[in-house]
Amino acid sequence: MLIWILAVSLFGLFAVAGFYKGATRMAVSLIGLFVAILLARPLGPMVKPLIPLVGLKNPIWVWLLPPVVVFLVLSAVFIGLSFFAHQKLALYYKYQSDDVTRLRWERVNQRLGVCVGLLAGAVYLFLLAWIIYVGGYLTLQIAAEESNPAAVRYFNQAREDLQKTGLDKSVAALDPTSPFYYEASDILGLIYHNPILQSRLSNYPPFLSMGERSEFQEIANDKEFNDLIFSSTKASITTIIQHPRVQAVLNNQSIIDELRAVDLKDLAHYLQTGKSQKYSDEKILGRWLLDVDEVITQTKKKNPDMSAAELIILRKVAAVLQGASMSATLDNKIVFKLDPAAAQAAAPSPAPAGFGSGGGGFGGGGPPPPVDPYQGRYGMRPTAPSPATPPPAPAAAPQSPYPQLTGEGTWKRLSDRYELSIPDAKGKQYAVTGRIEDDELTLLVEGGQVFVFRRSE
Numbered sequence: 001m002l003i004w005i006l007a008v009s010l011f012g013l014f015a016v017a018g019f020y021k022g023a024t025r026m027a028v029s030l031i032g033l034f035v036a037i038l039l040a041r042p043l044g045p046m047v048k049p050l051i052p053l054v055g056l057k058n059p060i061w062v063w064l065l066p067p068v069v070v071f072l073v074l075s076a077v078f079i080g081l082s083f084f085a086h087q088k089l090a091l092y093y094k095y096q097s098d099d100v101t102r103l104r105w106e107r108v109n110q111r112l113g114v115c116v117g118l119l120a121g122a123v124y125l126f127l128l129a130w131i132i133y134v135g136g137y138l139t140l141q142i143a144a145e146e147s148n149p150a151a152v153r154y155f156n157q158a159r160e161d162l163q164k165t166g167l168d169k170s171v172a173a174l175d176p177t178s179p180f181y182y183e184a185s186d187i188l189g190l191i192y193h194n195p196i197l198q199s200r201l202s203n204y205p206p207f208l209s210m211g212e213r214s215e216f217q218e219i220a221n222d223k224e225f226n227d228l229i230f231s232s233t234k235a236s237i238t239t240i241i242q243h244p245r246v247q248a249v250l251n252n253q254s255i256i257d258e259l260r261a262v263d264l265k266d267l268a269h270y271l272q273t274g275k276s277q278k279y280s281d282e283k284i285l286g287r288w289l290l291d292v293d294e295v296i297t298q299t300k301k302k303n304p305d306m307s308a309a310e311l312i313i314l315r316k317v318a319a320v321l322q323g324a325s326m327s328a329t330l331d332n333k334i335v336f337k338l339d340p341a342a343a344q345a346a347a348p349s350p351a352p353a354g355f356g357s358g359g360g361g362f363g364g365g366g367p368p369p370p371v372d373p374y375q376g377r378y379g380m381r382p383t384a385p386s387p388a389t390p391p392p393a394p395a396a397a398p399q400s401p402y403p404q405l406t407g408e409g410t411w412k413r414l415s416d417r418y419e420l421s422i423p424d425a426k427g428k429q430y431a432v433t434g435r436i437e438d439d440e441l442t443l444l445v446e447g448g449q450v451f452v453f454r455r456s457e
């Protein structure tokens with residue numbers, strides 16, 4: 001219905017404009033319309049550097065506005081030329097021809113202006129239909145059922161009406177829009193309606209190093225922003241885009257350049273299946289989570305004669321390693337992380353007050369023992385308490401059988417295995433050999449320790 005209203009309005013408006021403006025002005029303006037459509041995109045890069053100068057630094061505006069500015073400028077130039085051409089003809093028929101010829105020309109100019117105006121209306125209808133076709137493809141993908149702004153609802157309705165009238169087939173046949181736009185729209189719609197895919201998105205190989213940026217770390221830790229996405233009442237896409245966290249990403253040109261370099265077809269396949277066709281040959285790429293139970297099992301297999309004390313140490317170390325992760329990125333880097341919460345939970349608790357020096361009770365520095373009231377009544381001199389026996393010195397903690405690997409290292413592929421170099425907390429580099437079977441990565445450290453990881457989905 002909206003498309004028919006738009007068509008009738010455009011044809012009526014330009015028919016009336018053509019009658020009053022005449023064929024000459026409408027014809028020159030129509031030529032300018034075609035020129036503006038053809039040159040808007042090629043000349044857009046010339047205007048692009050000017051957009052940030054007016055305060056619009058958002059990459060969406062930097063991408064959209066340059067062709068629009070070129071189109072409006074060229075259209076305005078040809079509208080000015082149309083008045084110049086009309087004036088030349090009007091002066092000719094007024095001063096160099098008789099009145100009968102001049103009146104005939106004016107009548108023909110008006111009648112023919114209606115026809116040219118209808119043609120211009122058809123061109124503008126097709127142009128607006130193309131805008132609805134392209135823009136509506138994205139808005140339909142990211143439409144929320146309850147929180148859509150009125151403008152988005154009307155735009156989506158127009159896009160649906162465009163399909164019902166069949167005009168979308170004609171627009172699609174001449175659509176110059178890059179496939180990149182439609183692929184990006186599909187991915188945005190998929191993620192918007194399936195927020196759980198964000199965890200899978202962060203594991204896509206090109207995004208592993210990008211996820212370490214402060215902008216994305218702040219997004220992950222921002223409860224208010226995550227409530228907008230994961231709440232039962234989904235926020236509109238405009239609310240999400242206008243959030244300061246998203247604006248910080250959109251205003252970072254280096255991040256935008258990295259996003260543009262992503263293979264969207266492979267990314268879409270990865271989001272749907274969890275497998276990347278482009279990076280499937282390099283199996284180590286991705287994020288890996290330490291399988292603590294498997295680490296204990298493999299260590300027991302390698303050391304069947306472990307004592308009870310050694311087993312206790314192993315379990316304490318495993319508690320510290322709980323939640324450890326490793327990321328292998330495209331630039332041959334390894335990032336090994338320990339979970340601070342797990343390390344803190346596994347840390348030994350401080351000794352209770354009353355034991356050790358300065359802790360009160362039986363140690364030095366505590367409050368004096370109470371005085372017996374009978375000693376003061378009968379003149380008895382209080383006896384000094386015998387010095388407390390100092391507690392035995394705690395035994396030295398056994399050395400952990402596992403190095404505390406953390407930080408950034410490197411990886412390289414050698415035939416059917418991987419060689420890694422990972423530092424520990426003191427900066428010492430450890431040579432590590434890795435093998436992958438299915439979704440399990442087994443790392444053998446130079447000291448004989450075993451780490452087992454599972455691929456994060």
